[in-house]
Amino acid sequence: MLVVTRGIVLHTVDYSETSLVVKVFTEQFGMQSYLAKGVRKAKSKIKRNLFGPLSLVEITANHKENAGLFIVRDVSCHRQLNGIASDIQKTAVAMFINELVYRAIQGEMHDQLLYDFLYNTITHLDKTTEPVTSFHLVFALQLAHNLGFGPHDNYSGVTTVFDLAEAHFRQGLPDHPHYLEGNLSTLFHELIGLNQDSPLPQGLNHTVRQALLEKTMEYFRLHVPSFGEMKSHHVLSEIFRD
Numbered sequence: 001m002l003v004v005t006r007g008i009v010l011h012t013v014d015y016s017e018t019s020l021v022v023k024v025f026t027e028q029f030g031m032q033s034y035l036a037k038g039v040r041k042a043k044s045k046i047k048r049n050l051f052g053p054l055s056l057v058e059i060t061a062n063h064k065e066n067a068g069l070f071i072v073r074d075v076s077c078h079r080q081l082n083g084i085a086s087d088i089q090k091t092a093v094a095m096f097i098n099e100l101v102y103r104a105i106q107g108e109m110h111d112q113l114l115y116d117f118l119y120n121t122i123t124h125l126d127k128t129t130e131p132v133t134s135f136h137l138v139f140a141l142q143l144a145h146n147l148g149f150g151p152h153d154n155y156s157g158v159t160t161v162f163d164l165a166e167a168h169f170r171q172g173l174p175d176h177p178h179y180l181e182g183n184l185s186t187l188f189h190e191l192i193g194l195n196q197d198s199p200l201p202q203g204l205n206h207t208v209r210q211a212l213l214e215k216t217m218e219y220f221r222l223h224v225p226s227f228g229e230m231k232s233h234h235v236l237s238e239i240f241r242d
Helices: 090-103 112-127 133-145 183-193 206-223 233-237
Strands: 002-015 021-027 030-036 055-063 070-079 161-163 168-170
Touching: 002 030, 002 090, 002 112, 021 055, 021 112, 055 112, 090 112, 090 133, 090 206, 090 233, 112 133, 133 183, 133 206, 161 183, 183 206, 206 233
Parallel strands: 030 070
Antiparallel strands: 002 021, 002 055, 021 030, 055 070, 161 168
16 A cells, blocks of 8 residues: 655665665654665665655655565655754754654554654754753653653652652662762753753753763663663763863
């Protein structure tokens, strides 16, 4: 069956001498794998640059039941992301978002709310004129909520330690090393529930952002099977030095 769907490109792998296997989070079908034949040829009708990280595309493909890979028939750019492409800080944030989403989304189920969240996040990053130094932190917590394992914000004067494994604040330290306390715990509480237009808490300097990011990645490793080790957040450390 020939279908048309919007999608967000997350990952590509070379296949044979001329083709690509492309992992796309689609609006209609969730996470799907597509075979784009011949796109690595110089004269290909479908250009390889359409499959860049986080590219917003419209794909026409054959969706055959029980097929391991669906064959791409046509691809077009759904929306240009010139703001991300022309700004090194936005590019670094986009690389992080791309890797985090690719590692965090499990299975192939259709999820319109998740697709809309990702699409709106990417387009907001592209067009914003505000600083993006903490964009990735807010996004990561929003993504966790959208995937069903967001941290529970029960912070209080008594429950001041965030247990990463149990996903809530508690009184006293847990009997494992996966927690936040002190200033980091307070800032984590202040970040939970923010959106990209919310005022950021005070005290988010480079050192604090890095510590919170490392703990947030630890949180994802604890709650997403086979999450693995992120790489792109190390780039953010260099790009966003105060």
